[in-house]
Amino acid sequence: MTHSDELLSPAAFEAAFRTIGAERYHSHHPFHHLLHTGKLNKGQVQAWALNRYVYQAHIPLKDAALMSRAHDPVLRREWIHRLTDHDGDEAGDEGGIARWLRLTDALGLARDDVTSMRLAHPGTIFAVEAYVRFVRERSLIEAVASSLTELFAPTIIADRVSGMLANYDFISREALAYFGKRMTQAPRDSTFALKWVIAHCRTRAEQELALDALRFKCGVLWSQLDALYIAYVAPGIIPPGAFRPDAA
Amino acid sequence: MTHSDELLSPAAFEAAFRTIGAERYHSHHPFHHLLHTGKLNKGQVQAWALNRYVYQAHIPLKDAALMSRAHDPVLRREWIHRLTDHDGDEAGDEGGIARWLRLTDALGLARDDVTSMRLAHPGTIFAVEAYVRFVRERSLIEAVASSLTELFAPTIIADRVSGMLANYDFISREALAYFGKRMTQAPRDSTFALKWVIAHCRTRAEQELALDALRFKCGVLWSQLDALYIAYVAPGIIPPGAFRPDAA
Numbered sequence: 001m002t003h004s005d006e007l008l009s010p011a012a013f014e015a016a017f018r019t020i021g022a023e024r025y026h027s028h029h030p031f032h033h034l035l036h037t038g039k040l041n042k043g044q045v046q047a048w049a050l051n052r053y054v055y056q057a058h059i060p061l062k063d064a065a066l067m068s069r070a071h072d073p074v075l076r077r078e079w080i081h082r083l084t085d086h087d088g089d090e091a092g093d094e095g096g097i098a099r100w101l102r103l104t105d106a107l108g109l110a111r112d113d114v115t116s117m118r119l120a121h122p123g124t125i126f127a128v129e130a131y132v133r134f135v136r137e138r139s140l141i142e143a144v145a146s147s148l149t150e151l152f153a154p155t156i157i158a159d160r161v162s163g164m165l166a167n168y169d170f171i172s173r174e175a176l177a178y179f180g181k182r183m184t185q186a187p188r189d190s191t192f193a194l195k196w197v198i199a200h201c202r203t204r205a206e207q208e209l210a211l212d213a214l215r216f217k218c219g220v221l222w223s224q225l226d227a228l229y230i231a232y233v234a235p236g237i238i239p240p241g242a243f244r245p246d247a248a
Numbered sequence: 249m250t251h252s253d254e255l256l257s258p259a260a261f262e263a264a265f266r267t268i269g270a271e272r273y274h275s276h277h278p279f280h281h282l283l284h285t286g287k288l289n290k291g292q293v294q295a296w297a298l299n300r301y302v303y304q305a306h307i308p309l310k311d312a313a314l315m316s317r318a319h320d321p322v323l324r325r326e327w328i329h330r331l332t333d334h335d336g337d338e339a340g341d342e343g344g345i346a347r348w349l350r351l352t353d354a355l356g357l358a359r360d361d362v363t364s365m366r367l368a369h370p371g372t373i374f375a376v377e378a379y380v381r382f383v384r385e386r387s388l389i390e391a392v393a394s395s396l397t398e399l400f401a402p403t404i405i406a407d408r409v410s411g412m413l414a415n416y417d418f419i420s421r422e423a424l425a426y427f428g429k430r431m432t433q434a435p436r437d438s439t440f441a442l443k444w445v446i447a448h449c450r451t452r453a454e455q456e457l458a459l460d461a462l463r464f465k466c467g468v469l470w471s472q473l474d475a476l477y478i479a480y481v482a483p484g485i486i487p488p489g490a491f492r493p494d495a496a
Contacts, residue, residue, distance in 0.1 A: 060324055064315035067308070068384070073335045073345055076308060080335070083328055087321045097321055136316065 008207050010198045016211055017145075017194065021152040024218035027159075031225040031233065036159050038167025040233075043245020045168065046107045047232045049100075050243050051124040053114050055224060056100045058128045060086045065136040066143045078192050085185050096185075099178035106175035119243035123227030131220045138213065145197045145210035146217040150190035157182055256455050258446045264459055265393075265442065269400040272466035275407075279473040279481065284407050286415025288481075291493020293416065294355045295480045297348075298491050299372040301362050303472060304348045306376045308334045313384040314391045326440050333433050344433075347426035354423035367491040371475030379468045386461065393445045393458035394465040398438035405430055 008016065026032060034040050035048060063082040070076050088095025104114045113119050135143040157179045164171045201207045231238045238244055256264065274280060282288050283296060311330040318324050336343025352362045361367050383391040405427045412419045449455045479486045486492055 057319070060321070061316050061319070064312045064318075064324070067312035067331070068316055068380075069309065070312075071305070071309070073308070073343070076312070076331065077335050077337070080328065080331055083315070083324065087325050087328070089325070095321070132316075 003204060003208055005204050007201075007204050013198055013201070013207055013210075014194060016207075017148055017151065017214055020211060020214050020218065021149070024215060024222070025149060025152045025156070026218065026221040026225055027152065027156040029222055029225040029229075031229045032156070032160075034233065036163030036167075038163065041245075042107065042168075042170050044228075044232045045171070046104075046109055046245055047121075047243055048228055049104045049107050050109055050114055051120050051224065051228060053100055053104060054117050054120045054124050055128050056086070056097055057115075057117070058132055060097075062132045062135045065132060066140070069136075069140055069143065075196065081185075082189060085181070096178055096181065099181065102177060103175045106172060107170065113243075119241070121227040121231055121242050122239055123230075124224050127220045127223040127227070131217065134213075134216060139206075139209065141197060141200055141206055142209050142213040144193050144200075145213040147193050148190060148197070148214050149217050149221060150186040151194065153186040153190075154183055157186075251452060251456055253452050255450075255452050261446055261449070261455055261458075262442065264455075265396055265399065265462055268459060268462050268466065269397070272463060272470070273397060273400045273404070274466065274469040274473055275400065275404040277470055277473040277477075279477045280404070280408075282481065284411030284415075286411065289493075290355070290416075290418050292476075292480045293412075293419070294352075294357055294493055295369075295491050296476055297352050297355055298357055298362055299368050299472065299476060301348055301352060302365050302368045302372050303376050304334070304345055305363075305365070306380055308345075310380045310383045313380060314388070317384075317388055317391065323444065329433075330437060333429070344426055344429065347429065350425060351423045354420060355418065361491075367489070369475040369479055369490050370487055371478075372472050375468045375471040375475070379465065382461075382464060387454075387457065389445060389448055389454055390457050390461040392441050392448075393461035395441050396438060396445070396462050397465050397469060398434040399442065401434040401438070402431055405434070 031048075035045070040048070060083050063079060063086075067076050067079050067083075070079065084093070084095070086096040088098060101111065101114065105111070117125070131146070134146060138146075161173075161176050161179050164176065165173060197210050201210055231242060232245070279296075283293070288296070308331050311327060311334075315324050315327050315331075318327065332341070332343070334344040336346060349359065349362065353359070365373070379394070382394060386394075409421075409424050409427050412424065413421060445458050449458055478484075479490060480493070
């Protein structure tokens, strides 16, 4: 992309991130509209939860990959929360992955079908692995910036929880415990990450790489919903070996 | 190396690790004998502390790299202690890196000369980077097994602390706080890692890879002392740009 060489002000840089979210965040994907407004059947919600588990399970690997490249102990000491948020800790937090499995349990999915990831859509796996690889291989600024989709998470989560509770009799508040936690974790994490990226981009070129990283990450999330839509909504082309709902 | 295809029993496998340590651990390096018996001058101890900082500073990156490849949350939840041990935590532990800097402070080294790593011996840097790369690229079993030098750490640490306190008037117990912590951390970590490696090697070939990983790691530690010996003991060839002690 072409751009001037002038450094964006912190406010303009933040606004540019928010514009990307407004345009590209997966809240705009038709699958989410169907999910939140009660237009999916249980099998389709199962497919969503089963595939999204692949994403959840890889987030700690992604965050550890970021930390493996972060020479600043201050950054590592902040980032480590993300690992305990997902994996739990000895103080008794079960962690986000375990909370996600409460949802798949509630949906009647067998644990091993979920955790083995063998029924996941290939499109899910490709997108998730592309994300881990991006964080492992790109610059640290791009790795941190790619987390900034969390800036936009609270709104979609609030819509999701209220919409799913109102519309699906097979979903309880307990089953959605994962999202309750994310309402506080995501803003804490994204506030830190946004400040860090703004403070560490010294050139316009670095700022543009950071913005591209957020565009890339929006694509990672979007692409996962594409896979679900194609396989489980329309035209309904389920790849051989992928999850097949029992019934509607 | 040639070997039978027969799986080693847990006891024989553990004994094989301990034999490698007995033969190859850097406790046998002449530099350590000089260090612990008071035969080094302050400048040589400075060179040791400054170069060893490079190793300390990379350990959390190595551990995060390992976690970025560990799909098992149980392994990650155990391994994460290593990050907080080195980086500190919000509960108030300053962490091992900060404790190492107390030693370099006590030795009169400027913080930036240490943390910038620009005065480190190239041999130190190559060995440390080889270790991080090994953990990033080899199998998870090899990555975990390469940590098992910690099985042999308590003895060398006890010798080091008592020997340095007895022999160097420029070293206080406070300056050696790093080692006090490691006396409890290293056994906890190595006990877990040893059990994990024994439980996860399903074939003799995997066991042999794990043993080779420990041999490799012994080489990483040994090689760092070689660099110190050549530059600061005999023949005293200090690479251009590397740390030069002011005086003896």
